[in-house]
Amino acid sequence: MGKVLKPGVTIKGTKDGLLFLLDESRPFSVILSELQYKLEQSSNIWDGPDTRVRIKTGNRQISRSEEKELRRLFSARKNLIIHSIETEGKSDGGNMNPGIQMLAGTVRSGQVLEYRGDLLLLGDVNPGGTVRTTGSVFVLGALRGLAHAGGEGDESAIIAASALKPTQLRIANVVSRPPDEWEDSETSGMNFAYLINHQIAVDKMHHLSRIRPEIEWKENRFRG
Template identity: 80%
Template sequence: MGKVLKPAVNIKGTKDGLLFLLDESRPFPAVLSELKYKLENASNLWDGPDTRVCIKLGNRQITRDEEKEMRELFSTHKNLIIHTIEADHGKPYLVDDQGIQLQAGTVRSGQVLEHRGDLLLLGDVNPGGTVRSTGSIFVLGALRGLAHAGGEGDDSAIIAASSLCPTQLRIANVVSRPPDEWETSETSGMNFAYLVNGQIAVDKMHHLSRIRPDIEWKDNRFKR
C-alpha cells in the first residue's frame, strides 16, 4: 500500500481571517498545484466579504517569482486579501544577488517612489512625499515625508536617514506617527527605525550592527 501524503495546503479560520499553512517538505510546484485546486474547486467557500489571508511557509523560503505565482492564484478571488507571508525563521524570501539598489533624486510632495528590494536613495523625501519598499530604506538626505519599508511583511526591514524627521513611518504592518522630539533630530546625526516587540523604535546608526547583526557588507554590496 502506497504512502499517503499529508495535504500540502491546510486552511484554518482565525478571528482575523484565514490562515494558509503550506507544507515546507513538499516541492513548491506541488504546493501551488494543490492551492490552485482548493481555490478553484471550492470557489463558493471563498465568496463573501473581504477576508484577510495570512500565509505560513514554515521553514521554506520562496523567490519573488514564486510569490508572484501564488498571488496570481489568489487574485481570482478579489475578497481574499493577502495580508502577510511569513516564515518561521522570519525571512520568507530568498535573497537575490543584486544587493541594495541605488536611486538619486528628490521625492517631492505628492510623489510616490515604489521599489522592490532594499533601496538607497541619494536625496530628500519632502513633506507629502512617499517612499515604499519591500525591503529596507536608506535615505542619504532628509526624510520628512512618509516611508514604508518591508511592505510585503518583512518585519526585519529598517528605515534609515541622515535626517530622520518623517510625518509617518511604517515597517511591515506596523504604523508609527513620530513623536514631537523628532522635529529636532535634523542635527542629531543619522538614525534608523526598526521593529521591536511589535512597535517601531529609533536608534543611532552606529548601533545598527548590534540591533540587526544579520545586516552586513559582502563583496562590496549591502546584503541581508
C-alpha cells in the same frame, strides 16, 4: 529494520569552499534547527580562514524573512561567508531578493517612489513625498516625508536616514507615532528606525550591527 532518515542539511567541501545542501522536503524550521545545531556543536570544524559558502535549497523558494534567519545563523561563524543562495534553476548571488537599488534624486511632495527589495536613495524625501519598499529604506539625505519599509510584512526591515525627520514611518503593518512626538534628541544625525515589541523605535546608526546583526554590507549587494 527501521528506515534511516537522511540529514536535512548536507555539507560538502568544494575547491571554492563549502556547499550546504538543504532538503526541500523538510519543513524549513526543521532545516534551520539542524543547521544551527551543526554550526554550534562542531565549532572546531569552522575555526579557520574565511571560507566561501554556497547554499542550495533545491526547489524550495524561501521568503525574505527565511533568508534573513538563514543568514543570522551563519553570522555566528564570521569566517563563513555566504557567496550565494540558490534554488533550482536560479542563483541570486547571495540574495534571494532583487538587492539594494541605488537611485539619486529628490522625492517631492505628491511623488511616490516604490521598489521591490532594499532601496538606497541618494537625495531627500520632502514633506508630502512617499517611499515604499518591500525591504529596507536607506536615505543619504533628509527624510521629511513618509517612508514604508517591509511593505509585504517583513518586520526585520529598517528605515535609515542622514536626517530622520519623517511625517510618518511604517514598517510592515506598524505605523509610527505622530510627527509632533518625535524628539530632536532622537532624530539628530544618522539614525535608523526598526521594530521591537510591535512598536517602531529609533537608534543611532552605529548601533545597527548590534540590533540587526543579520544585515551584511557587501559590495555585491549594491547595484545601480
